[in-house]
Amino acid sequence: MLIADIETPALVIDLEKLELNLKRAAEYVRRHGLRLRPHTKTHKIVALARRQLAFGADGLTVAKVGEAEVMLRAAPLEILVAYPVIGQGKLDRLMRVARKTRVTVALDTFEAARQLSEFAHQAGMRIGVLAEADVGFGRMGTKPQYVRPLAEEILRLPGVTFEGIAFFPGHILEIGEESRQALNRLSALIGEILADLGRAGIEARIVSGGSTPTLYYSHLVRGLNEIRPGTYLFNDRNTLNCKACRLDECAVSVLTTVVSTSGEDHIIVDGGSKAFSSDLPVGLPEVSYGLVLGEPDTLFYKVNEEHGYLAVRDGGRKFTVGEKLQIIPNHVCPAVNLYDMVYGVHSGRVEEVWKVDARGKLQ
Ligand SMILES: Cc1ncc(COP(=O)(O)O)c(C=O)c1O
The missing domain is CATH 2.40.37.20 (D-serine dehydratase-like domain)
Structure with a gap:
């Protein structure tokens, strides 16, 4: 055809450009020793998730349990649900996902951590948790000074393992002079959060951030060792504007x-x-x-x-x-x-x- x-109307993807975008990101993360867990909410397509894994992604990211259920078909070694999972129905389904692959959840409240812990404990499972910090976007995430208390609470709870921190730098768009300063501030902030955790003897094995506009600057953020870009494989008009x-x-x-x-x-x-x-x-x-x-x-x-x-x-x-x-x-x-x-x-x-x-x- x-x-x-x-x-x-139809949504069309140029396969050659897609391949180049995937390759560029794969080379970048390899060069800088970063983990890549691409956010699949951008494409929502199992075949493309498989392609991301073939291009060296360590796992996949989703926003919803329903997306995690679908993305199991791509056979990822791990799924990060970058969104708190609240309520019995979703938590029951998450436990079923977790029987099939390693699951980590990013969350930002004691309550979300307690609910996850209760269901994981009852199911006899251990679920990884990332404490999400608000680094300036003003959407989700606890204030940086509350990351340590949240991590301490997670460490006290059964059924969950504190794995590290997550953040989404959605406020950093075009990397001009101003955004470079924002990137420096972000780097300093992450350094402070990690130092605060360190003072309490808590290790953040995973420091997960990374959007598409900041993707190729990720190595400049101190401590960052995992990125979750979503849009990067397609690059839309906003990526271009940035x-x-x-x-x-x-x-x-x-x-x-x-x-x-x-x-x-x-x-x-x-x-x-x-x-x-x-x-x-x-x-x-x-x-x-x-x-x-x-x-x-x-x-x-x-x-x-x-x-x-x-x-x-x-x-x-x-x-x-x-x-x-x-x-x-x-x-x-x-x-x-x-x-x-x-x-x-x-x-x-x-x-x-x-x-x-x-x-x-x-x-
Ligand atoms: C938590 C989280 N991580 C990663 C991403 C991916 O960012 P981008 O679409 O800039 O690639 C998003 C996008 O909204 C997000 O909300």
Whole structure:
């Protein structure tokens, strides 16, 4: 099948770029002696998780127990659930996952640690735990000074093993001068947390961080020995906006068809919020929903569910109904979750079609 034969809207992955992205990360972690547990929430596809493992990933990361259940099919040696697992239903399911592979959970409260401990103890298992610190993103994570008390509590509890710390540097985007300083501050902060643990005689065997924008700077963060990038294998428009990749390293695009040219100053493509999500770009003042490849004069300025609005500049080229446009989504992770299938393409041909195995696994 040719790309032109794919029904639109469709999420398309350039296989050559995908391979290069995986290879680059694999070489980087090998060079710097870092562990890699890629976050599979980006692709949600078992075949791609297998490919990440083949490219030297030590294990996989997920956000949800449902994703962990699916990713077992990739036969990882270990799964990190980088999200607290709360409540009986999810904890029972987590114990079943843990019978099949080594499981670690990142959490940031005593309560989450106690619940995990209770279920693991009852099930006669030991689950690894990472104490999550907030290093500036302001989402999850205990304050750095509370990491030690959390670690001490985890060490007291049965059924769980304190393995180290986790953090997500989502506040560090473009690595310019300002972000370099943020990176230095992050490094100092991690150093302080580790020193505090050290003073209490606690060893953090794993120091897990790493997002896609900071991926190739991970070796500059003191003590960091594991990274969990997700987006790096595709590189979306936000990665590009963060200058964390080049345009020719973006492997993902949404293939759309022009369905209307009746508007005076815009055309409509057949992908709206149900094909791209509504995520706005990071680092750009404009409202836009994706980057239209090869069309610098168009701005993807509005979405309805099934309609994508592309503003066409006065005097710009004329579009025709039926023509195909490739658009790089701002944020690929929620976009993937909108599709049943993803197409892997090479030299104009579809070479692989993947089911989005963990689509909708919210629980
Ligand atoms: C906890 C955690 N780890 C890792 C990642 C992967 O980061 P990125 O998408 O920048 O690769 C995310 C993404 O949101 C995350 O929430």
